Amino acid sequence: MRSTFRGFKRQLAIGAAVGAIGGFATPSLAQDADKSSKISSGNEEILVTARKVTERLQESPVAVTAIGADRLERIGATDLSDLSGRAPNVTINTIGNFGSSISVFIRGIGNGDPDSTVDPSVGIYVDGVYLPRTANSSLDLFDVEQVEILRGPQGVLFGRNTTGGAINYRTKRPTGQFDMRGSITLGDFGQRDIRFAAETPLIDDVLAVKVAAFSQHLDGYYLNTFTGIPGRRNATSAGMSNTFTFRPSLRFTPTDNFD
Known part of the structure; x- marks a missing residue:
């Protein structure tokens, strides 16, 4: 593994x-023309898109952990499995010898089966596009603007297969x-x-x-x-x-x- x-x-x-x-x-998201999600540290403002709009993290009612490009580089993360434990009650592991597939569990809810007939319990979204299967879900974190880990059911905004939560993966524009x-x-x-x-x-x-x-x-x-x-x-x-x-x-x- x-x-x-x-x-x-x-x-x-x-x-x-x-x-x-x-x-x-x-990584300087503050210069982005569309003021898209800016992830930073310290006392600077943190903006997220967990509710399909850009808003301050403190004002969002969603349990979300936002990890920006600067932090990803500091921790040496290369793919999504490196984010395991970076958010409360979140584990992300490679599925056996299937190096390109990961199992995501949030608050104990997830799916570790790489079978294409089994739907995941945690949805993964790349620039708003849903990945329906665990195959090839171990996304590389190079040239990524931010990753948002949303804990808890997200069916209202993200649809089905988000019983445990969702991972919102956004590439750099x-x-x-x-x-x-x-x-x-x-x-x-x-x-x-x-x-x-x-x-x-x-x-x-x-x-x-x-x-x-x-x-x-x-x-x-x-x-x-x-x-x-x-x-x-x-x-x-x-x-x-x-x-x-x-x-x-x-x-x-x-x-x-x-x-």
């Missing part, structure tokens, strides 16, 4: 940014500024993680584009003595990971009240 592996792996975080002109992007950022992580068992994001304005203050890419490779945690191939049994993969994700986004703001 990936959570166990992290406990003893000797990770070499090269953190080699593809720093270029804009350098590393500092294009800011209209030119910037590039990235990192490379190497570790045991052939781990190679490459993350890269770049954005640029197409029309100043009107149209901006952004692309984010993530590549992950892992040989697996054991050697198959029958085939001699790490993490592989016959012709099927077992215990290994080889993923590539590409996420483009376009932001159009022709007027102050349209986004």
Whole structure:
């Protein structure tokens, strides 16, 4: 299981940014034109979208824990399973050898079955789009603006399959500024993680584009003595990971009240 592996792996975080002109992007949600959820620490204001509107965390009647990009980087979180225990009564674990699937339990309510015929009890939403199955639910936390963990039934605002709660996952929007950022992580068992994001304005203050890419490779945690191939049994993969994700986004703001 990936959570166990992290406990003893000797990770070499090269953190080699593809720093270029804009350098590393500092998570600064306050500069976002649409004043979308700003997650910060200390005495600064915390805004959430748990009720489909942007409001101060103190004024929201929902039991929600908001985790922003700056905090995600400080704790070294790479995917949703790293948020286990970061909110009260919340556990998130990888399901057995299914490295891309996670089981989420909030207040003891959840589902640990990766079967596609079983609906989850905690809904996961990516930019408002619902993920209906646990398969491929272990989302990478690179280039993420915020993650909101909502505890308790959320059926009124988020629909079915939210008996235990919901996870609201929001990616970073294009800011209209030119910037590039990235990192490379190497570790045991052939781990190679490459993350890269770049954005640029197409029309100043009107149209901006952004692309984010993530590549992950892992040989697996054991050697198959029958085939001699790490993490592989016959012709099927077992215990290994080889993923590539590409996420483009376009932001159009022709007027102050349209986004």
